[in-house]
Amino acid sequence: MIKLDNVSKFYKSDVVALRGASVDIRKGEFVFLVGPSGSGKSTFIRLLNKEEVPDEGRIWVAGKDIAQLSPWKVPFLRRNIGCIFQDFKLLPTRTVYENVAFALEVIGRPRHVIQSQVPAILELVGLGKKFKNLPHELSGGEQQRVSIARAFVNRPLILLADEPTGNLDPTTSVGIMRLLDRINRTGTTVVMATHDRSIVDTMRRRVVELDRGTIVRDQTRGVYA
Amino acid sequence: MGGKFGYALRETLQNLRRNLVLTGASMLTVAVSLSLVGAAFLLGYGVDNVTQRWQGGIEFEIFLNENITPEQQARIQRELDASPDVARSQFVSQAEQYELFKVLFAEQEEYIESVTADVLPPSFRVEPSIADADVISALGDRFKGEPGVKDVVFAEETVRTLLRVSGITQSVIFAVAAVLLFAAALLIFNTIRTAIFARRREIEVMKLVGATNWFIRVPFMLEGLLQGLAGASVAFAIVYLVRNAAQDAIRNVPLFDGFVVVTSQVVTTGALTLVLGAAIGAVGAGVAVTKFLDV
Numbered sequence A: 001m002i003k004l005d006n007v008s009k010f011y012k013s014d015v016v017a018l019r020g021a022s023v024d025i026r027k028g029e030f031v032f033l034v035g036p037s038g039s040g041k042s043t044f045i046r047l048l049n050k051e052e053v054p055d056e057g058r059i060w061v062a063g064k065d066i067a068q069l070s071p072w073k074v075p076f077l078r079r080n081i082g083c084i085f086q087d088f089k090l091l092p093t094r095t096v097y098e099n100v101a102f103a104l105e106v107i108g109r110p111r112h113v114i115q116s117q118v119p120a121i122l123e124l125v126g127l128g129k130k131f132k133n134l135p136h137e138l139s140g141g142e143q144q145r146v147s148i149a150r151a152f153v154n155r156p157l158i159l160l161a162d163e164p165t166g167n168l169d170p171t172t173s174v175g176i177m178r179l180l181d182r183i184n185r186t187g188t189t190v191v192m193a194t195h196d197r198s199i200v201d202t203m204r205r206r207v208v209e210l211d212r213g214t215i216v217r218d219q220t221r222g223v224y225a
Numbered sequence B: 001m002g003g004k005f006g007y008a009l010r011e012t013l014q015n016l017r018r019n020l021v022l023t024g025a026s027m028l029t030v031a032v033s034l035s036l037v038g039a040a041f042l043l044g045y046g047v048d049n050v051t052q053r054w055q056g057g058i059e060f061e062i063f064l065n066e067n068i069t070p071e072q073q074a075r076i077q078r079e080l081d082a083s084p085d086v087a088r089s090q091f092v093s094q095a096e097q098y099e100l101f102k103v104l105f106a107e108q109e110e111y112i113e114s115v116t117a118d119v120l121p122p123s124f125r126v127e128p129s130i131a132d133a134d135v136i137s138a139l140g141d142r143f144k145g146e147p148g149v150k151d152v153v154f155a156e157e158t159v160r161t162l163l164r165v166s167g168i169t170q171s172v173i174f175a176v177a178a179v180l181l182f183a184a185a186l187l188i189f190n191t192i193r194t195a196i197f198a199r200r201r202e203i204e205v206m207k208l209v210g211a212t213n214w215f216i217r218v219p220f221m222l223e224g225l226l227q228g229l230a231g232a233s234v235a236f237a238i239v240y241l242v243r244n245a246a247q248d249a250i251r252n253v254p255l256f257d258g259f260v261v262v263t264s265q266v267v268t269t270g271a272l273t274l275v276l277g278a279a280i281g282a283v284g285a286g287v288a289v290t291k292f293l294d295v
């Protein structure tokens, strides 16, 4: 599903964000990307949906060499990839329902599809009753659920999560991880960057550890360190 | 498809409302600059129409009898060709006179219908090689008594002045309009930049979930285009009203009685105004979108 072959990424000439990274992630896997701040986790994630392009090496996503992808096809790559972030990136003036519907609206999904899929996904993430609220009326955990709903409403093959629990307390984080686990069980490949030790240690999934841009460990059913 | 179009339209209108002041300023600038462009064009058309016969240094016109014989006509032609004071002369047939007549009286159809080509006199238009007014009038008078000649009509001093002044006026108006058009494009550029900035979070999310570049761009392009078109429509209305008022005002001034701008010329000017307005809007918005959207 995702394959990196000897990928390097430099910012300017002297900042090495990723060096010689090779990883092969199969469909339906759940992978933690761990490592200290600045080790290249976010860069790894941004390379996968072509927000950044590698300086060396090749990347395949869903069977396609994304370096060869012409710019106008990038949006279609992204329709297969859901993204969630530490800061949620919700639109503050839109309701929960509108935030999720927005993701379908802007890729041209017809109204009847939006009207049936949005309530269903909000039910799935446990926000069936809060669809009329604005983001600031929700707790952090609920806001992250909205952003997961938005990322997953189009049923992407891959879900990328960059420190999704970074702003949440441990109890709330457990709830979010349950949700991501459920999504993973539907066959969705999940790649999650985190430096939350307890989460990685409880979940016991594949762990890829980065240190100053280099992969130093790749372990199935691993722990944080 | 209907959904996509609905989205673009909704976003465009919302943006326009959000920046009422900036939007108003750009539309006003477009309107003023395009009014000037339109006015300059109409002035040009009007002067062209009224001075039809006196352009390119033509100083007098020898009107011939409708029933002039070919020999008489050939004799006048030879005389003109032989005179060292004549730089150029041009024969205008009855059919050509009729075409001219149709332009001059385009607004008065009953007038055109009552006239046919064979009642209009053919003529020679003469461009002398000297500027001296006395020499010119002597030259013209020479033809007055010749067989086959009906009359000799001289360009008046006022016509010469009109031609010169209108040329200068047109150039000045065009220069001012060009500066204002540039200002208008800058203002539209600025409103679009503001609109993009106001919606940067939406744009970020749109890119993330896979909206196409054109889907993101179109509302902003449309916004610029609409501003340009709205300004141009106002300009068109202004020009149209001014033309009617001006034409009424000068109808009874002797020299200007032929100063008409026919409807087809007004329509041409209007179309040009709209095209220019749309172009200014699209260019201003296009540059802003390319510069700040990064898609």
Ligand SMILES: Nc1ncnc2c1ncn2[C@@H]1O[C@H](COP(=O)(O)OP(=O)(O)O)[C@@H](O)[C@H]1O
Residues within 6 Å of the ligand: A011, A012, A015, A016, A017, A035, A036, A037, A038, A039, A040, A041, A042, A043, A044
């Ligand atoms: N846009 C950028 N421009 C310049 N340097 C960057 C940029 N993004 C990240 N970096 C640098 O690249 C390195 C890796 O960053 P990042 O991928 O964000 O790591 P992490 O997510 O693990 O904290 C860091 O040294 C960071 O300062």
Ligand SMILES: [Mg+2]
Residues within 6 Å of the ligand: A038, A041, A042, A043, A162
């Ligand atoms: Mg990071």
